[in-house]
Amino acid sequence: MKLNVKKLFKEIVIFAVMLFVASNLLSYLRSPELKSHSLPHIEATLIDGTAFDSRETEGKPLAVHFWATWCPVCKAEASNIEALSEEYEVLTIAVNSGSDDALRIYMQQNGYRFRVLNDAEGQWAGRFNVEVFPTTFIFDAKGELRFTEVGYTTTLGLQGRLGVLK
Numbered sequence: 001m002k003l004n005v006k007k008l009f010k011e012i013v014i015f016a017v018m019l020f021v022a023s024n025l026l027s028y029l030r031s032p033e034l035k036s037h038s039l040p041h042i043e044a045t046l047i048d049g050t051a052f053d054s055r056e057t058e059g060k061p062l063a064v065h066f067w068a069t070w071c072p073v074c075k076a077e078a079s080n081i082e083a084l085s086e087e088y089e090v091l092t093i094a095v096n097s098g099s100d101d102a103l104r105i106y107m108q109q110n111g112y113r114f115r116v117l118n119d120a121e122g123q124w125a126g127r128f129n130v131e132v133f134p135t136t137f138i139f140d141a142k143g144e145l146r147f148t149e150v151g152y153t154t155t156l157g158l159q160g161r162l163g164v165l166k
Helices: 005-030 072-085 100-110 123-127 155-163
Strands: 043-045 051-053 062-067 089-095 116-119 135-139 145-150
Touching (some): 062 072, 072 155, 116 123, 135 155, 145 155
Parallel strands (some): 062 089, 089 116
Antiparallel strands (some): 135 145
């Protein structure tokens, strides 16, 4: 039996395109509905003790990323968020993931340096209507929502979405 490389390649490409379309459709269907498409004011103390005020990000796109330490997809995506945070404004919100101390240990053990707001009671997740993790909201420089991603997203995908908003 002779292997037809061209036919195999074509099947792989078709499968990849179908998978891409299906994952984007699922992301769209699972994305939360916000009461407003404007970035809500976020003012909080992060787990490292620094203050975060969303007004200080005006004029730059901002990614607001909801995740949890107990979420396997979030763990797989964390290095993508780390890479994104080195180039862009990123605020991550850890939902129902323990104390600030536990989160600091988790971050240190994994070598992550992105900003983390501890949402121990899920209040911020509730305000953004987030029920699925990870969920990422991307706001443009004017604070208007441009993209919502639910589930795993590649570094390149996140960079592309933020890059077009610069």
